[in-house]
Amino acid sequence: MRRQQTWRWIVLAILSAAFIALIANMGIWEASLRYLFPQESQVLHPRASLLTLVVEHLGLVGISSSLTILIGVPLGIWVTRPGGRNFLPIVTDLTSFGQTFPPVAVLALAVPMLGFGLMPTVVALFLYGLLPVVRNTIAGLSAVPPHLLDAAYGMGMGRLRALFRIEIPLAARVILAGIRISVIINIGTAMIGAAIGAGGLGSPIIAGLVQDNLAYIIEGAVPAAVLAVLADQLLANMESSFAYLPEEATR
Amino acid sequence: MIKLEQVTKKYGETAAVNGFSLEVNEGEVCVLIGPSGCGKTTTLRMINRLIEPTSGRILVNGRDTGQAKPEQLRRSIGYAIQSVGLFPHLTVAANIATVPELLHWDKSRIARRVEELLTLVGLPPAEYAAKYPNQLSGGEAQRIGVARALAADPPILLMDEPFGAVDPLTRERLQTQFAAIQQELKKTVILVTHDLDEAIRLADRIAIMAAGKLVQYDTPETILSRPANKFVHDFVGTDRALKRLSRINVERFIRPAASVALSASAREAKTAIGGKRSAWVVDEGGQLLGWIDKASLSEATSVRQAVVALDTKDIALMRCATLREALSRMLGQGLKSIPVVDENSRLIGEVTLGDVEAATAEAEE
Numbered sequence: 001m002r003r004q005q006t007w008r009w010i011v012l013a014i015l016s017a018a019f020i021a022l023i024a025n026m027g028i029w030e031a032s033l034r035y036l037f038p039q040e041s042q043v044l045h046p047r048a049s050l051l052t053l054v055v056e057h058l059g060l061v062g063i064s065s066s067l068t069i070l071i072g073v074p075l076g077i078w079v080t081r082p083g084g085r086n087f088l089p090i091v092t093d094l095t096s097f098g099q100t101f102p103p104v105a106v107l108a109l110a111v112p113m114l115g116f117g118l119m120p121t122v123v124a125l126f127l128y129g130l131l132p133v134v135r136n137t138i139a140g141l142s143a144v145p146p147h148l149l150d151a152a153y154g155m156g157m158g159r160l161r162a163l164f165r166i167e168i169p170l171a172a173r174v175i176l177a178g179i180r181i182s183v184i185i186n187i188g189t190a191m192i193g194a195a196i197g198a199g200g201l202g203s204p205i206i207a208g209l210v211q212d213n214l215a216y217i218i219e220g221a222v223p224a225a226v227l228a229v230l231a232d233q234l235l236a237n238m239e240s241s242f243a244y245l246p247e248e249a250t251r
Numbered sequence: 252m253i254k255l256e257q258v259t260k261k262y263g264e265t266a267a268v269n270g271f272s273l274e275v276n277e278g279e280v281c282v283l284i285g286p287s288g289c290g291k292t293t294t295l296r297m298i299n300r301l302i303e304p305t306s307g308r309i310l311v312n313g314r315d316t317g318q319a320k321p322e323q324l325r326r327s328i329g330y331a332i333q334s335v336g337l338f339p340h341l342t343v344a345a346n347i348a349t350v351p352e353l354l355h356w357d358k359s360r361i362a363r364r365v366e367e368l369l370t371l372v373g374l375p376p377a378e379y380a381a382k383y384p385n386q387l388s389g390g391e392a393q394r395i396g397v398a399r400a401l402a403a404d405p406p407i408l409l410m411d412e413p414f415g416a417v418d419p420l421t422r423e424r425l426q427t428q429f430a431a432i433q434q435e436l437k438k439t440v441i442l443v444t445h446d447l448d449e450a451i452r453l454a455d456r457i458a459i460m461a462a463g464k465l466v467q468y469d470t471p472e473t474i475l476s477r478p479a480n481k482f483v484h485d486f487v488g489t490d491r492a493l494k495r496l497s498r499i500n501v502e503r504f505i506r507p508a509a510s511v512a513l514s515a516s517a518r519e520a521k522t523a524i525g526g527k528r529s530a531w532v533v534d535e536g537g538q539l540l541g542w543i544d545k546a547s548l549s550e551a552t553s554v555r556q557a558v559v560a561l562d563t564k565d566i567a568l569m570r571c572a573t574l575r576e577a578l579s580r581m582l583g584q585g586l587k588s589i590p591v592v593d594e595n596s597r598l599i600g601e602v603t604l605g606d607v608e609a610a611t612a613e614a615e616e
Contacts, residue, residue, distance in 0.1 A: 037280075151336025154301055154409075155350050156326035169340050 005241050012233050019226055023050045033215045039230050040196075043215035044205035054223055057200035060118070060190045061231075064125035067182050073175060076137025077163070091134065099131040103189050121193035128189055129182035132210055136178025140171030173239060180235035187228045191220070201227075252277040252439045253298065253407065254378035258307035260293055260463075267293045269463035271307070277406075278437040282365075282450040285460035286486075289442045294425040294460070295409050298441065299325045311407065326353055329400035329438070335392045337384035343395055344380040345368075350403040368398040371432060397429065401436070410442040414449065426452055427571070447487060451475070451494055452573075459483055469505040470497050491609055497575035499610055501568055501602050504577075505591050508601035513540055515554045521545065531590050532558045537597040539563050539590055568602070574610055577602045 022028065026049060048056075072095075078084040079091045105123040110120035121148035144167050152162040168175075194202025201220045208216030253275040261270040268290040275281040283291040296302040296308055300321045309316045316324055337346050344365045368482045369376040372394040384392060393414060400408055414425045430453060433440065444450055449526045450457050451471045459474065459482075467479040475495045478484040487494065509530040511520045524530045524545050532541045532554060541560040551557040561567075567590045568577055577589050581604055588603040 045400065145334075147334040147336045148338060150301070151330070151332060152338075152349075154299060154325060154330035155330070156322045156324075156353050157349075158322050161353075166338055170338075 003156030006239050007239075008233075012230070012237060015233070016230055019189070019223075019230060020121045023054055023223055026050060029219065033218065037215040037220075040213055040215050042213070043219070045207055045216050046084055047207070047220055048199070050219065050223065053199065053201050053203060053220070054227065056198075057187075057202075057224065058105070059188055060121060060125065060193050060198060061183065061186045063118075064122045064190070065179075066188050067122065068129040068133050068182055068186075069179055072178075073137050073198075075207050076134045076175075077141065077168075080138055080141045081159075088138070092138070095131040095134045098127040103128045103192055104195075107192060111196055116197045118193075118198050120196060121190070121198040124192070125186050125189055129186045130182040132178040132185070133175075134178075136181075137171070137175050138174070139169055140174030140178075141208060143174065144170045176235065176239045180232065180239070183231055183235060184228050187224060187231060191224065252279075252312060253281075253441065254313075255294070255298075256308045256310070258294070258309060260290070260297060260302060260305045261305045266305075266463050268297070268304075271460075271465055273458055273462065273465060273468065274350040275439060275441060279455040280433060280440040280442060280453055282457045283441060283443045283455035283460060284445065284447065284450045284457060285466075287445065288545075289505055290461040290463040291460050292411055293445050295441060299328045299330060301325075315541050322353075326350055326403065327405050327407070329405040329408040330403075331396045331400040331408070331410045331413045335384075335396040335416070337387075337392055337395060337399070339384050341383075342380065343382050343384070343387070346384065346395060347399045347402050349399060350405075354403055356403075364402060368401060373428060374398075389417045390410055390425060393417060393425060394428070399431075401438075406439060408438045408440045410440065412444055413442065415444070415446075422449075429453065431571075441611045448494065448497065451497055459486060486506060490605070492598050493575065493578075496578060496607070496611065497573045499574045500570075501572050501574055501577055501591060502570050503572075504574070504602050504606040504610065506603070506606070507586070508590060508598065510598055511543065511554055513554055513558065517548045517552050517557070518555070520548055520554050524548075531598055531601070539567055539592055539596055539598045556597040558599040563592065563596050566590065567596065567598075569594075570599070574602070574607050578604075578607050581607070 026044065029050060030044055034040075037043055044050075045053075075091060079088040106124035106127060107120055110123050114120045114123065148166060148170070149162060152166050153159075159167065177213065190200055191202035191205060192207045194199050201224045204216040205220035208214065208220070210217075253273075255271055255273045258268060258271045259266055271294060273281070273294075278537075283294060285291050293302055297304045298311075300316060300319075304317075311324075311328075319450070337343075338349075343520040344362075347365045347368055348361045351364060356364070356451050358399075360416060365380060369379055374391060374394060378393075379387075379391070384395070387395065393416070397410075397413060400410070414422045414429070417425065433453075436497050442453065454471055456468060457471055458468045461482055465472060467483050469477075472495065472614070474483065475487060475491045475498075478487055509524055509527055510533050511523045513532055513534050515523070521528070524543075527545070529542055529544050531539060532543050534540055539561070540563075541558045543554060543558050547557040556607065566580060566584060566586075568580070569593065570593070571590075580589050581587065588601045590601050591599045593599055
């Protein structure tokens with residue numbers, strides 16, 4: 001079991017290193033895109049290097065996902081406590097609303113208030129990614145069998161200790177699954193940030209759409225897809241390394 | 252030690268427990284029993300304040316539990332429940348260490364205590380400490396549950412159907428083990444069950460509850476021989492005489508038994524059996540092997556030829572067994588007497604059907 005996990009981390013590290021090496025080497029991109037699209041006069045987006053775009057993109061996702069986790073998980077915990085239980089329906093409704101509301105519409109509404117660039121994009125991504133995190137936190141905590149809490153309280157654990165020692169470890173897997181979904185969605189959705197000048201891998205795609213340059217679109221889309229796969233693997237590894245798995249103990 | 256004074260718990264208009272008073276002496280096992288919904292679990296959970304009483308007082312060692320901090324109170328009271336509630340993400344050792352950790356014991360003391368407790372409940376520490384709860388059988392899990400409740404050596408133990416979720420055979424074994432542990436530790440125990448046999452077996456005193464009220468609080472013997480009213484009478488059932496037998500130890504009824512060695516000749520055997528019709532057969536070390544019929548000796552030349560081998564485990568009783576077990580084996584095996592053996596299955600004596608009948612008649616008076 002442990003060895004298998006070590007291997008998964010090693011594979012992930014190798015793939016990530018390969019990915020970084022590839023995007024740092026613009027020559028390869030230029031050559032292969034030129035081969036595929038000989039008719040285009042320019043195959044690489046001139047605004048910034050691919051590495052810069054990826055870093056910008058990761059920045060967008062990083063800030064918005066961190067916000068989502070930092071606010072979503074405590075929110076999910078709060079509404080499953082006796083003190084916050086009354087707010088459970090409101091919170092689930094609001095987070096559902098956040099996801100049904102298209103991010104593009106959020107951008108349109110946010111720009112007049114927050115201006116162009118990073119801020120409105122982060123707000124849109126944060127709202128859009130909140131639902132899976134909050135929902136899974138609630139689901140994971142609600143799935144902790146009541147008799148375990150009865151035992152915990154009955155032996156003299158306080159509410160806070162029972163939360164951190166029993167409830168969160170048992171719900172960790174479901175909570176992490178929610179975070180994983182949210183981050184993956186964010187990597188894709190962060191593309192729209194480019195429309196209002198937040199940069200990222202959306203820049204070549206939007207430029208490609210405007211100028212009808214397929215090479216630009218590929219330049220933005222392929223790294224974003226690889227980024228999503230790598231992030232998915234990273235979070236999956238974290239899930240199996242740190243979270244309690246019901247079937248693990250039977251081994 | 253534990254005193255409940257006019258305790259009432261109301262849910263809306265209905266009272267789950269109604270003006271309930273009870274006193275449990277130190278070192279005694281008090282069993283709360285009654286039909287479903289009679290308020291026995293509610294009563295138990297009010298003692299460690301998992302449920303707050305609507306009115307009334309609960310005193311532990313003369314101190315009002317209502318004044319104590321609930322968490323502090325609970326750490327000084329062992330708690331074992333039917334569903335066991337072992338934490339699935341923690342090892343057996345970590346589960347047992349729950350309360351000692353809450354009390355900030357140092358690591359080496361906790362480790363020693365865990366080992367001690369696993370040994371106490373009969374599970375080898377080397378094998379079990381690192382296991383996870385879902386690697387345990389139902390019986391093992393319940394034993395860990397009891398070990399966890401005993402971890403910080405609390406003077407009081409609250410148990411809510413602690414042997415409920417296992418098969419009857421395992422349950423009986425767990426009860427026997429619990430009785431032995433209790434004999435040694437002398438905790439003040441309040442145990443909730445709906446199994447009357449369990450109550451009779453384990454209790455020093457039984458509190459029978461109905462509709463949130465105490466109906467009778469007495470020793471098992473008194474409850475069986477003098478039920479307070481028709482409810483108790485019906486509750487204990489028509490086989491009271493049989494149930495009473497499970498309160499009587501065989502020890503008092505063991506009489507010397509005729510035995511012959513396996514190596515003896517037929518002639519020696521006949522002299523040893525004397526006027527009786529049969530005798531138990533033992534090996535040189537005195538271990539029980541089977542029995543022999545005097546009539547069959549006339550055709551055989553040695554004991555070895557005529558012996559009827561027995562599976563000792565199925566037949567023989569230990570000193571700590573009850574007359575009820577003795578009777579059940581007599582009926583099951585069609586024997587008029589049952590051998591009693593020590594820990595090394597050496598023959599000590601026997602208990603006869605006549606003795607069981609006499610004991611029944613004696614208890615009836």
